[in-house]
Amino acid sequence: MSAGKLHLKRLLFSIASLVDLGQEATSSKDLSLKMKSALYVITGTFSVPAAALFVYHPQQRSLELLVEKGYKKRALQEITLSVLPQHIGRFTPNEPHSVHEMAKSSFYERNDKVFSQLNTKLFIPLFAKDEFVGAISLGKKLGRAAFRQSEKDVLRVVAHQMAITLYNAMLFLELTKKAVENKKLYESMRRIYHDTIQAFSAAIDAKDGYTKNHSYRVACYAVAIARELGWKKNEVEGIYVAGLLHDIGKIIIDTRVIKKGEGLTTPEINEIRRHPQISYDILSKINFPWRNIEQFVLHHHERMDGKGYPDALRAVELSEGEKILTLVDAFDAMTTDRPYRDKLGLDEAFREVMKCGGTQFDEQITKTFFNLLHKEMNGEVKKLQILPHLQQIDVTSFKDKGSGNGV
Numbered sequence: 001m002s003a004g005k006l007h008l009k010r011l012l013f014s015i016a017s018l019v020d021l022g023q024e025a026t027s028s029k030d031l032s033l034k035m036k037s038a039l040y041v042i043t044g045t046f047s048v049p050a051a052a053l054f055v056y057h058p059q060q061r062s063l064e065l066l067v068e069k070g071y072k073k074r075a076l077q078e079i080t081l082s083v084l085p086q087h088i089g090r091f092t093p094n095e096p097h098s099v100h101e102m103a104k105s106s107f108y109e110r111n112d113k114v115f116s117q118l119n120t121k122l123f124i125p126l127f128a129k130d131e132f133v134g135a136i137s138l139g140k141k142l143g144r145a146a147f148r149q150s151e152k153d154v155l156r157v158v159a160h161q162m163a164i165t166l167y168n169a170m171l172f173l174e175l176t177k178k179a180v181e182n183k184k185l186y187e188s189m190r191r192i193y194h195d196t197i198q199a200f201s202a203a204i205d206a207k208d209g210y211t212k213n214h215s216y217r218v219a220c221y222a223v224a225i226a227r228e229l230g231w232k233k234n235e236v237e238g239i240y241v242a243g244l245l246h247d248i249g250k251i252i253i254d255t256r257v258i259k260k261g262e263g264l265t266t267p268e269i270n271e272i273r274r275h276p277q278i279s280y281d282i283l284s285k286i287n288f289p290w291r292n293i294e295q296f297v298l299h300h301h302e303r304m305d306g307k308g309y310p311d312a313l314r315a316v317e318l319s320e321g322e323k324i325l326t327l328v329d330a331f332d333a334m335t336t337d338r339p340y341r342d343k344l345g346l347d348e349a350f351r352e353v354m355k356c357g358g359t360q361f362d363e364q365i366t367k368t369f370f371n372l373l374h375k376e377m378n379g380e381v382k383k384l385q386i387l388p389h390l391q392q393i394d395v396t397s398f399k400d401k402g403s404g405n406g407v
Contacts, residue, residue, distance in 0.1 A: 050139035093127035128167035219243025221328035224385035238290030249278030
């Protein structure tokens with residue numbers, strides 16, 4: 001075969017190998033499998049029985065073995081190459097370096113035992129976007145032939161392809177790591193939010209023994225309705241928080257007035273009616289990760305007929321969340337003991353609520369709440385959201401009838 005034909009044959013083979021390499025490098029395999037396949041293409045193309053691919057870890061200042069071919073497993077256990085910043089600065093990106101060329105360098109002297117172990121003949125530092133990402137070590141060729149210049153030229157293209165693949169994979173891993181860290185941070189912040197909110201809720205209810213766990217029950221009832229209405233997860237979480245904090249303004253109301261119950265004077269009634277506005281003033285200064293919490297709290301004593309407080313809003317002016325809190329706050333007041341009266345039975349509370357449908361409470365919200373309660377009582381739902389909080393009252397006589405009021 002003439003020299004020209006032989007050169008053309010090698011060129012075509014190299015092009016075919018580069019195509020194979022590109023397919024492997026862009027495959028959907030995980031990084032190790034992808035790079036191992038690419039390394040096999042290289043060793044097959046250049047008749048090199050043994051080769052190794054390393055990934056650079058800047059924190060450790062080392063090249064860690066990722067994949068290899070042709071070595072005994074025990075021989076390469078925890079094998080690494082030490083790389084200092086000054087070494088990286090002297091590398092020619094993606095250029096094959098023979099060990100003879102490197103013999104007098106501090107990098108080689110620092111790692112001569114590893115190079116000897118690998119029987120390295122060519123060392124190729126991998127760079128992508130001016131960033132050092134790894135390296136390839138190639139052993140001797142079959143027949144001990146030297147690497148031709150044309151082969152080194154092809155290796156530069158190969159090295160560039162593998163460097164980009166490594167760079168993209170490492171970038172993806174770094175982004176994934178940051179995403180996981182951010183998720184953990186977000187979850188931690190949420191726990192802090194919830195712990196703080198639970199503490200506030202307990203402080204609110206502690207002002208009056210009659211209202212112990214009132215805020216928690218209101219939050220649970222509100223969540224049950226919101227879920228039944230198809231609210232999104234974040235919205236459901238928001239109304240839960242609003243339920244826990246809806247009475248936070250009572251913290252600064254005189255405890256004697258709160259506990260008095262009935263026989264309140266006009267100034268005392270006006271004092272108690274300040275709590276939604278006070279709650280709003282407190283919560284509006286907090287940058288919650290949920291929307292409309294302060295608005296839900298501000299208007300949880302409004303009525304559909306516009307006779308509520310503090311803003312006398314009518315049904316069309318109230319959001320679904322405000323209507324939900326209005327109902328469940330009143331319902332819990334009815335079904336628990338208060339200083340001025342004993343708790344109502346469930347059927348009696350139901351009739352009271354239904355009687356006030358359209359005037360005090362939204363009829364659709366009311367219907368949703370009691371339909372869900374019926375489904376829980378009939379065993380039609382797996383997760384109970386309402387019944388567990390009604391254990392202190394008689395639910396056996398509850399009928400498919402009317403219901404509701406509340407203060």
